[in-house]
Amino acid sequence: VSQDETLLEERHLRYVSLLGKGNFGTVELCCYDPMGDNTGELVAVKKLQPNKHSTLEDFQKEVKTLSALHCDYIVKYRGVCYSMGRLTMSLVMEYLPYGSLIGYMENHRNSITIKRMLLFAFQICKGMEHLQTQRYVHRDLAARNILVASDSLVKIADFGLTKVIPSDKEYYRVTQPGESPIFWYAPESIGESRFSHKSDIWSFGVVLHELFSYCDINCNPKRVSSVTLWNKWMFTTIVFVVRVLYS
Numbered sequence: 001v002s003q004d005e006t007l008l009e010e011r012h013l014r015y016v017s018l019l020g021k022g023n024f025g026t027v028e029l030c031c032y033d034p035m036g037d038n039t040g041e042l043v044a045v046k047k048l049q050p051n052k053h054s055t056l057e058d059f060q061k062e063v064k065t066l067s068a069l070h071c072d073y074i075v076k077y078r079g080v081c082y083s084m085g086r087l088t089m090s091l092v093m094e095y096l097p098y099g100s101l102i103g104y105m106e107n108h109r110n111s112i113t114i115k116r117m118l119l120f121a122f123q124i125c126k127g128m129e130h131l132q133t134q135r136y137v138h139r140d141l142a143a144r145n146i147l148v149a150s151d152s153l154v155k156i157a158d159f160g161l162t163k164v165i166p167s168d169k170e171y172y173r174v175t176q177p178g179e180s181p182i183f184w185y186a187p188e189s190i191g192e193s194r195f196s197h198k199s200d201i202w203s204f205g206v207v208l209h210e211l212f213s214y215c216d217i218n219c220n221p222k223r224v225s226s227v228t229l230w231n232k233w234m235f236t237t238i239v240f241v242v243r244v245l246y247s
């Protein structure tokens, strides 16, 4: 019988620690140990908590997206794990020990060279290039969604908002913009909820800003655009004007 090694059994997944939370559910560090002799592999398990933001259908699309992407610069898919009699499911991915790029840049502020930042930027470009060849738009490219595999390798992760561009169009229009990270959004994404490879490139520009500012909390995109009331008023006005221009 052909063993589908991407269908993982919950009984072999041992909880280690909580890695982080999102508006979909949580990501836990687990050890997948089918032999039961602690020779298992550390994995990151994204558990779905169906809520108003993310449904099982959205989650299944994320699994389909990640399982279709094979690239050194994209977090690897390990499989899915159904539990509670297929009532809920988990997405199992490789575990990247150095965590998210934000934390890494803050902790290695003094040892990161410009050359290293350019290497990371190049790797993110290669990952995004692979996404583009499959007509995917990430829609949430930000330093918080880049993982660090080693001191010289980063990978794109979190494909929860990723969409496929229809073959007859150049862009994807979102009907219900959820919790939008608008500080990473291109003008046409703010104005018309339109997403394309070009809007991913805009977000990449914001990621470059994060990289070259060491993901410093005092100048991160959200902070920069709302540091004072004036900026807040200005930003609101800009969003309003952009929406008017695009309507």
Ligand SMILES: C[C@H](Nc1nc(-c2c[nH]c3ncc(Cl)cc23)ncc1F)C(=O)NCC(F)(F)F
Pocket (backbone or CB within 6 Å): 019, 020, 021, 022, 026, 027, 044, 075, 093, 094, 095, 096, 097, 098, 099, 100, 144, 145, 146, 147, 156, 157, 158
């Ligand atoms: C909610 C989860 N948050 C976190 N994840 C990790 C993490 C370390 N190592 C990891 N290896 C594989 C994965 Cl999928 C996550 C981690 N560390 C801190 C977090 F806050 C997450 O998925 N964040 C999006 C992205 F993965 F892009 F960073």
